Amino acid sequence: MMSYKRGPRCWWPHLVSKALSLAISYALTLSLREKGKEMYASAGCLLSLHHSEKPEHEEVCEFRPYTCPCPGASCKWQGSLEAVMPHLMHAHKSITTLQGEDIVFLATDINLPGAVDWVMMQSCFGHHFMLVLEKQEKYEGHQQFFAIVLLIGTRKQAENFAYRLELNGNRRRLTWEATPRSIHDGVAAAIMNSDCLVFDTSIAHLFADNGNLGINVTISMC
Amino acid sequence: MMSYKRGPRCWWPHLVSKALSLAISYALTLSLREKGKEMYASAGCLLSLHHSEKPEHEEVCEFRPYTCPCPGASCKWQGSLEAVMPHLMHAHKSITTLQGEDIVFLATDINLPGAVDWVMMQSCFGHHFMLVLEKQEKYEGHQQFFAIVLLIGTRKQAENFAYRLELNGNRRRLTWEATPRSIHDGVAAAIMNSDCLVFDTSIAHLFADNGNLGINVTISMC
Numbered sequence: 152m153m154s155y156k157r158g159p160r161c162w163w164p165h166l167v168s169k170a171l172s173l174a175i176s177y178a179l180t181l182s183l184r185e186k187g188k189e190m191y192a193s194a195g196c197l198l199s200l201h202h203s204e205k206p207e208h209e210e211v212c213e214f215r216p217y218t219c220p221c222p223g224a225s226c227k228w229q230g231s232l233e234a235v236m237p238h239l240m241h242a243h244k245s246i247t248t249l250q251g252e253d254i255v256f257l258a259t260d261i262n263l264p265g266a267v268d269w270v271m272m273q274s275c276f277g278h279h280f281m282l283v284l285e286k287q288e289k290y291e292g293h294q295q296f297f298a299i300v301l302l303i304g305t306r307k308q309a310e311n312f313a314y315r316l317e318l319n320g321n322r323r324r325l326t327w328e329a330t331p332r333s334i335h336d337g338v339a340a341a342i343m344n345s346d347c348l349v350f351d352t353s354i355a356h357l358f359a360d361n362g363n364l365g366i367n368v369t370i371s372m373c
Numbered sequence: 374m375m376s377y378k379r380g381p382r383c384w385w386p387h388l389v390s391k392a393l394s395l396a397i398s399y400a401l402t403l404s405l406r407e408k409g410k411e412m413y414a415s416a417g418c419l420l421s422l423h424h425s426e427k428p429e430h431e432e433v434c435e436f437r438p439y440t441c442p443c444p445g446a447s448c449k450w451q452g453s454l455e456a457v458m459p460h461l462m463h464a465h466k467s468i469t470t471l472q473g474e475d476i477v478f479l480a481t482d483i484n485l486p487g488a489v490d491w492v493m494m495q496s497c498f499g500h501h502f503m504l505v506l507e508k509q510e511k512y513e514g515h516q517q518f519f520a521i522v523l524l525i526g527t528r529k530q531a532e533n534f535a536y537r538l539e540l541n542g543n544r545r546r547l548t549w550e551a552t553p554r555s556i557h558d559g560v561a562a563a564i565m566n567s568d569c570l571v572f573d574t575s576i577a578h579l580f581a582d583n584g585n586l587g588i589n590v591t592i593s594m595c
Contacts, residue, residue: 290515322535326548345575353567
């Protein structure tokens with residue numbers, strides 16, 4: 152398990168955050184745009200869109216490159232889906248992986264001040280899932296925790312799974328069940344819409360033990 | 374089901390909120406205090422406490438009178454536990470009661486502005502439970518919903534039960550399981566500590582249908 156301390160504004164939208172890569176791909180994008188082609192046509196996208204429709208499509212296009220899924224990290228890597236796991240194993244060695252459908256994601260020191268991410272990997276059903284717990288102040292003066300599961304895979308693959316996050320305490324249980332997000336979509340939009348397990352510091356303390364919070368994570372096929 | 378629109382600060386601590394009753398009982402309290410007795414000695418409390426321990430004990434004393442459990446309402450009624458249900462049926466006729474262990478608490482118009490309470494009763498296992506959904510701004514500019522189940526009974530009786538609140542949406546489910554609170558404790562402290570189902574307006578919208586939010590409520594014995 153790995154925790155990152157983040158600056159207050161790490162969650163730029165996809166691609167826009169990747170200033171460096173953007174600069175490199177800018178010339179290519181421009182020339183493709185002039186020819187009326189979709190930005191990721193060379194990567195396999197066959198759509199032919201009107202000029203005004205392109206930016207919106209490119210945001211969700213399955214053929215745009217995958218960026219490093221580590222939340223809040225400054226890693227500028229991007230590449231194909233197949234290259235994501237090798238990248239994580241090579242460049243983010245400190246992220247723990249647990250095998251199995253039912254594991255415990257133990258976030259230590261949840262009282263660390265400021266914006267913090269806890270990240271680990273879960274491997275089951277022949278796939279890798281990234282578990283993210285993020286602490287941030289979406290509303291000033293009100294710190295909240297957001298927990299979510301991402302599939303290292305496409306949006307379509309993600310629809311074949313369901314996940315359950317469970318906090319267990321003294322005669323109390325809080326459970327969130329949903330479909331994993333694809334790392335192609337990332338966690339920012341989910342957190343923006345509270346489309347994940349959301350709880351505040353008071354709830355965290357109801358379930359934490361000595362500043363450590365255990366989240367039961369169960370993945371299933373559906 | 375009944376919804377109240379409330380002012381921003383309806384949640385005074387127990388007893389303090391009951392300004393009128395407090396005034397009436399003040400003379401009695403004073404004379405009991407002078408004699409070194411516990412305030413609710415005449416109601417059956419056998420404890421003999423040091424002067425400094427009394428205010429704290431009186432807050433939780435099983436013998437202090439029950440106040441009207443309707444949240445946010447201006448009702449100043451208080452009386453014995455046995456008198457609570459007759460009071461509710463007489464003075465708060467608009468509160469719906471559903472029979473059964475497993476019911477749906479349908480909160481209509483969750484987009485109503487400001488602080489709002491939705492209240493209904495559930496009757497099962499020979500007991501009455503009060504279901505409360507409250508919308509309020511605990512943190513400025515951040516509206517949240519708090520849902521909880523109260524037993525019309527003592528704290529000791531409440532420990533024999535468990536409740537589950539469940540929001541079901543499109544491939545999403547949020548569940549809170551806990552022990553009901555006694556109406557003797559009320560909901561204010563639970564909301565203060567987030568010791569209930571807490572969700573924000575974004576989550577409410579994920580689960581609401583046309584501005585109405587259905588909460589599945591299941592009571593069980595344990």
